[in-house]
Amino acid sequence: xxxxxxxxxxxxxxxxxxxxxxxxxxxxxxxxxxxxxxxxxxxxxxxxxxxxxxxxxxxxxxxxxxxxxxxxxxxxxxxxxxxxxxxxxxxxxxxxxxxxxxxxxxxxxxxxxxxxxxxxxxxxxxxxxxxxxxxxxxxxxxxxxxxxxxxxxxxxxxxxxxxxxxxxxxxxxxxxxxxxxxxxxxxxxxxxxxxxxxxxxxxxxxxxxxxxxxxxxxxxxxxxxxxxxxxxxxxxxxxxxxxxxxxxxxxxxxxxxxxxxxxxxxxxxxxxxxxxxxxxxxxxxxxxxxxxxxxxxxxx
Numbered sequence: 001x002x003x004x005x006x007x008x009x010x011x012x013x014x015x016x017x018x019x020x021x022x023x024x025x026x027x028x029x030x031x032x033x034x035x036x037x038x039x040x041x042x043x044x045x046x047x048x049x050x051x052x053x054x055x056x057x058x059x060x061x062x063x064x065x066x067x068x069x070x071x072x073x074x075x076x077x078x079x080x081x082x083x084x085x086x087x088x089x090x091x092x093x094x095x096x097x098x099x100x101x102x103x104x105x106x107x108x109x110x111x112x113x114x115x116x117x118x119x120x121x122x123x124x125x126x127x128x129x130x131x132x133x134x135x136x137x138x139x140x141x142x143x144x145x146x147x148x149x150x151x152x153x154x155x156x157x158x159x160x161x162x163x164x165x166x167x168x169x170x171x172x173x174x175x176x177x178x179x180x181x182x183x184x185x186x187x188x189x190x191x192x193x194x195x196x197x198x199x200x201x202x203x204x205x206x207x208x209x210x211x212x213x214x215x216x217x218x219x220x221x222x223x224x225x226x227x228x229x230x231x232x233x234x235x236x237x238x239x240x241x242x243x244x245x246x247x248x249x250x251x252x253x254x255x256x257x258x259x260x261x262x263x264x265x266x267x268x269x270x271x272x273x274x275x276x277x278x279x280x281x282x283x284x285x286x287x288x289x290x291x292x293x294x295x296x297x298x299x300x
Contacts, residue, residue, distance in 0.1 A: 010227040013064035020060045052096025073243045079255035083262035090162040119167040128165035129194035145212045146221045181278030202256030208248040
């Protein structure tokens with residue numbers, strides 16, 4: 001059955017599109033048009049603008065496009081959303097926001113104590129992976145997926161924890177660097193290890209775990225989070241199997257595999273960047289070393 005039956009609003013989320021557009025417009029107004037009002041501001045670089053714009057485009061693509069609706073019909077689509085929302089968008093946001101903006105945010109008297117605690121590597125890595133894993137406990141998952149308030153609070157909180165988790169490895173504020181090259185490598189590997197149990201639980205389960213994909217009533221309740229109630233009332237739906245040719249268990253297992261694959265790709269890319277920056281730093285010649293090389297007679 002085609003997704004078109006759910007209507008334009010459910011497929012393309014026009015309100016969410018406006019929300020993302022407002023954020024993007026506000027970003028450029030702050031960093032370009034009104035930047036001169038801040039004494040410590042620096043010009044927005046092309047790299048920062050591109051990163052933040054890509055982050056907003058990807059955010060809409062996974063939360064405002066038909067993929068969001070598919071995430072309520074197919075578990076594997078939901079896991080694609082989760083992987084991109086928490087492993088791809090946050091680092092793009094962190095790298096896309098100029099340093100002067102970050103300094104003003106993290107040094108605010110109400111934010112600084114909280115930010116300094118939650119971005120400590122050990123705390124950040126445990127909190128993000130712990131809350132992510134708890135989300136995929138069946139009882140928790142089914143409640144979050146069927147209640148708008150819980151869903152909004154939990155997913156927003158998890159996104160904030162993802163920002164904290166990525167901060168120690170990719171933030172570009174020299175005064176807030178808490179990990180060097182080798183420690184960053186260990187940090188990324190630890191992230192991969194801590195996320196594995198949740199993926200393994202999903203991949204190796206021999207029965208469907210989530211009522212929101214196996215129970216027609218729970219599924220219909222979860223669908224209300226993205227489809228207008230009037231539209232749902234006009235449809236005769238029996239369950240997600242109407243839209244998915246795979247069995248529930250195969251759909252679930254595929255979701256776990258996809259999550260792990262995307263995680264490995266993202267972490268592998270970040271590791272490559274860390275190794276490159278580390279190697280480049282090690283190869284740099286200090287002015288004193290260069291002078292010694294050019295003037296060997298200075299060496300006693």
